[in-house]
Amino acid sequence: MSNADEQNSKGPQTTGHVWDEDLQEYNNPVPAWWIWAFYGTIIFALVYWTLYPTWPMGKSFSKGMFNDITFVNDKGEEVTTHWNMRALFLKEQQTGEQALKQQEYLQKISDSSYEQIMSDPDKMAFVNSMAKVLFADNCGPCHGKGANGVIGLYPNLLDDDWLWGGTIDEVAYTINNGRKGYMPSFGGVFEKEKLESLASYVLSLSGIEGGDAARIEEGKHIFQGEEGGCYYCHTAEAKGMKSQGSANLTDKVWTIANVPGHDRYEEKLAAVEKVIVDGVDREMPTWKARLSKDQIKLLTVYIHQLGGGQ
Amino acid sequence: MNNQSAEARVPLYPRSVKGSFRRFKNSILVIAYLVYYGLPWLPWSRSVGPDRAVLFDIIGRKFYFFGLVVQPQQMFWLAGLLMIAALLLFFVTGVAGRVFCGYFCFQTLWSDLFFKIEHWIQGERPARIRLARQSWNGEKFRKIGFTWLLWFAVAFWTAITFTLYWGEAGDLLRRFFTGEAPSAMYITVAVLTFTTFTMAGLAREQVCTHMCPYSRFQAAMFDKDTKLVAYDANRGEGIKGRAKMRKGQKTLDERHGQGSGDCIDCGYCVQVCPTGIDIRDGLQISCIHCGLCIDACNNIMDSLDWPHGLIRYSSETEAEGGKVRIFKLKSIGYALAIVIVTAVLGWSISHKADLETAITQTRQPLFVTLSDGSILNSYEIKLANQTTTEKQYSIAIRGLDDAELDTGNFSQLTLQPLKNLRLMVKVKRSPGDRRLNKVDDFEFVIKDDVSNQEAAVIPARFYAP
Numbered sequence: 001m002s003n004a005d006e007q008n009s010k011g012p013q014t015t016g017h018v019w020d021e022d023l024q025e026y027n028n029p030v031p032a033w034w035i036w037a038f039y040g041t042i043i044f045a046l047v048y049w050t051l052y053p054t055w056p057m058g059k060s061f062s063k064g065m066f067n068d069i070t071f072v073n074d075k076g077e078e079v080t081t082h083w084n085m086r087a088l089f090l091k092e093q094q095t096g097e098q099a100l101k102q103q104e105y106l107q108k109i110s111d112s113s114y115e116q117i118m119s120d121p122d123k124m125a126f127v128n129s130m131a132k133v134l135f136a137d138n139c140g141p142c143h144g145k146g147a148n149g150v151i152g153l154y155p156n157l158l159d160d161d162w163l164w165g166g167t168i169d170e171v172a173y174t175i176n177n178g179r180k181g182y183m184p185s186f187g188g189v190f191e192k193e194k195l196e197s198l199a200s201y202v203l204s205l206s207g208i209e210g211g212d213a214a215r216i217e218e219g220k221h222i223f224q225g226e227e228g229g230c231y232y233c234h235t236a237e238a239k240g241m242k243s244q245g246s247a248n249l250t251d252k253v254w255t256i257a258n259v260p261g262h263d264r265y266e267e268k269l270a271a272v273e274k275v276i277v278d279g280v281d282r283e284m285p286t287w288k289a290r291l292s293k294d295q296i297k298l299l300t301v302y303i304h305q306l307g308g309g310q
Numbered sequence: 311m312n313n314q315s316a317e318a319r320v321p322l323y324p325r326s327v328k329g330s331f332r333r334f335k336n337s338i339l340v341i342a343y344l345v346y347y348g349l350p351w352l353p354w355s356r357s358v359g360p361d362r363a364v365l366f367d368i369i370g371r372k373f374y375f376f377g378l379v380v381q382p383q384q385m386f387w388l389a390g391l392l393m394i395a396a397l398l399l400f401f402v403t404g405v406a407g408r409v410f411c412g413y414f415c416f417q418t419l420w421s422d423l424f425f426k427i428e429h430w431i432q433g434e435r436p437a438r439i440r441l442a443r444q445s446w447n448g449e450k451f452r453k454i455g456f457t458w459l460l461w462f463a464v465a466f467w468t469a470i471t472f473t474l475y476w477g478e479a480g481d482l483l484r485r486f487f488t489g490e491a492p493s494a495m496y497i498t499v500a501v502l503t504f505t506t507f508t509m510a511g512l513a514r515e516q517v518c519t520h521m522c523p524y525s526r527f528q529a530a531m532f533d534k535d536t537k538l539v540a541y542d543a544n545r546g547e548g549i550k551g552r553a554k555m556r557k558g559q560k561t562l563d564e565r566h567g568q569g570s571g572d573c574i575d576c577g578y579c580v581q582v583c584p585t586g587i588d589i590r591d592g593l594q595i596s597c598i599h600c601g602l603c604i605d606a607c608n609n610i611m612d613s614l615d616w617p618h619g620l621i622r623y624s625s626e627t628e629a630e631g632g633k634v635r636i637f638k639l640k641s642i643g644y645a646l647a648i649v650i651v652t653a654v655l656g657w658s659i660s661h662k663a664d665l666e667t668a669i670t671q672t673r674q675p676l677f678v679t680l681s682d683g684s685i686l687n688s689y690e691i692k693l694a695n696q697t698t699t700e701k702q703y704s705i706a707i708r709g710l711d712d713a714e715l716d717t718g719n720f721s722q723l724t725l726q727p728l729k730n731l732r733l734m735v736k737v738k739r740s741p742g743d744r745r746l747n748k749v750d751d752f753e754f755v756i757k758d759d760v761s762n763q764e765a766a767v768i769p770a771r772f773y774a775p
Binding site: 118119121122124125128129144145146148156158159160161248251252253260305306308 | 672
């Protein structure tokens with residue numbers, strides 16, 4: 001390179017400035033490729049400023065040109081806006097490649113009956129993957145991400161015990177309209193012995209051993225008679241009523257009283273007594289207004305198969 | 311300032327040459343280009359999938375390679391392939407030097423093609439040098455322009471061909487020219503056209519000397535027994551050095567008598583070199599060992615009726631008069647490694663399962679107590695039909711006598727060719743009065759209903775309180 005040759009022959013080039021008689025500065029210009037890359041970044045910035053929102057201008061900002069985004073907002077109106085990540089995200093969700101593919105499947109679900117969905121492994125695979133996320137987002141906060149609920153508060157949806165019925169229609173109704181589970185408080189109604197007797201009877205219904213036969217007999221009298229009147233809701237067989245959401249007390253599943261969580265009979269007894277004294281007041285909200293029809297359909301099938309629906 | 315980095319490039323005008331190495335390189339050129347440009351168009355009949363022999367379907371996540379369909383879960387085959395390629399490079403480099411650089415590297419192949427175009431339009435080395443030195447006139451514009459146009463066409467078609475591997479070639483090509491192709495294709499074509507043109511047409515040997523890391527580390531793999539393109543300095547230089555053909559220096563006897571070597575310093579070996587080095591300076595990093603200087607020198611020796619081999623493949627040991635050992639610990643080790651990796655890869659490909667399975671147990675919660683006191687575990691089973699035929703499967707469990715399997719409506723399944731499916735299944739055990747083990751091992755058995763054989767056995771666990 002001629003430059004290098006020149007420097008080699010004449011010694012280092014200087015800027016020509018001299019301070020303090022002999023203090024000079026070498027002239028070492030940055031390489032040409034570096035300079036051009038620097039100019040390149042300037043051109044890039046100019047293009048970027050033109051295309052994208054960049055400069056703050058008082059309370060507004062420069063909006064950019066040529067890349068407006070059109071999407072449908074949550075009111076169903078078509079909106080065109082300057083380029084921004086949020087609009088891009090919404091548009092992607094509506095017309096992106098993956099979104100279209102999902103819509104195609106959603107349409108299939110929408111067009112099929114529950115029987116058709118449940119007998120098609122492909123559709124079921126879609127239900128399982130999409131409803132899993134829907135469930136975790138919407139139902140998970142109470143029922144848990146895995147739908148195992150919280151004993152005493154939120155029902156476990158994985159077992160085959162359904163307070164409000166486990167058929168497809170009943171599950172769909174529950175999601176759409178919500179439920180209100182209520183059992184009155186019997187606090188102060190019974191004296192201590194009678195309360196213990198009633199609880200013993202309730203434990204005996206599901207075959208838990210350790211109770212005193214006389215106590216159980218007395219408890220049965222209270223349960224089935226006017227003194228307690230429990231049979232109104234729980235029925236004389238204690239199997240519960242779907243229309244009331246009253247629990248089946250004869251099976252092994254406990255929703256409110258934490259009987260499985262205790263080992264000793266006295267503790268189990270106390271758990272049941274607590275429910276009788278406190279009563280139950282639970283509410284599941286309605287989802288009709290918050291989720292789309294297809295989303296509820298997906299959730300219905302998902303929940304139905306989780307608990308081996310009826 | 312470092313002198314080396316400031317050194318400007320001297321443009322090269324390699325002279326063409328005829329000879330055995332040139333013929334060998336030409337045949338590789340023809341085969342490699344036939345394969346590269348032709349493969350995307352090669353038809354192939356399949357019961358499902360595209361009718362092309364080679365197609366990398368990214369969206370469908372399937373890689374069709376003749377009779378083989380590779381799915382993403384078999385991607386480790388690629389690792390095997392790359393290992394074989396690397397080991398082969400190490401092996402060959404140890405035995406015969408930079409064979410890859412000289413004959414098979416795409417940089418070598420493409421710049422060779424670009425040289426040929428340049429030679430065809432602008433003529434032999436002196437004509438090209440003259441053209442480069444003359445001022446811009448009609449002839450220069452025409453010749454350079456036409457060269458660049460042809461280069462561009464080759465670069466463009468190279469880029470297009472690369473993209474054709476990722477889709478159905480005819481359809482993709484039509485969409486490219488009607489503006490309907492994905493933007494990825496346009497970007498790839500633009501980038502590859504640009505890089506092919508600059509690398510093969512303009513940068514050329516600079517890629518090998520300044521950019522390529524392989525040229526640097528391959529030299530580290532040479533040893534005393536490695537056969538390399540080398541100048542026989544003993545013979546060429548004699549006692550007093552090389553000498554031009556002059557009066558009294560015309561025959562071998564005359565020259566040997568005066569102490570001159572066999573090299574007549576014609577410079578032919580330098581003129582033909584695609585990286586512009588003088589092989590007589592000894593082993594150097596810029597040498598890609600393409601053998602063209604051997605051809606050049608042998609041609610001169612032929613014309614003088616002197617023996618071949620002033621420049622030839624030889625090793626340090628040979629130069630010292632020893633005998634080359636090809637089978638030494640290093641090369642045997644590499645060869646063994648190649649054989650092992652190839653065998654493992656071959657075994658893995660030939661024993662590819664028809665049905666791929668995976669299982670995930672529902673962990674939240676691990677088990678559920680049902681109303682009759684029985685215990686339920688749930689599993690997600692993934693089945694992938696790896697064959698190109700439709701399959702019928704049924705699912706059963708084995709190893710738990712008291713267990714009951716609930717597959718919903720799917721105790722029998724039809725799996726389309728190359729499709730996969732995820733299935734939620736539940737296993738229920740009624741212990742009665744017994745207490746279940748906390749963990750029990752069992753198996754899911756997937757049976758092929760047509761052949762009535764077990765297609766897969768999936769180990770699983772049953773958890774109880």
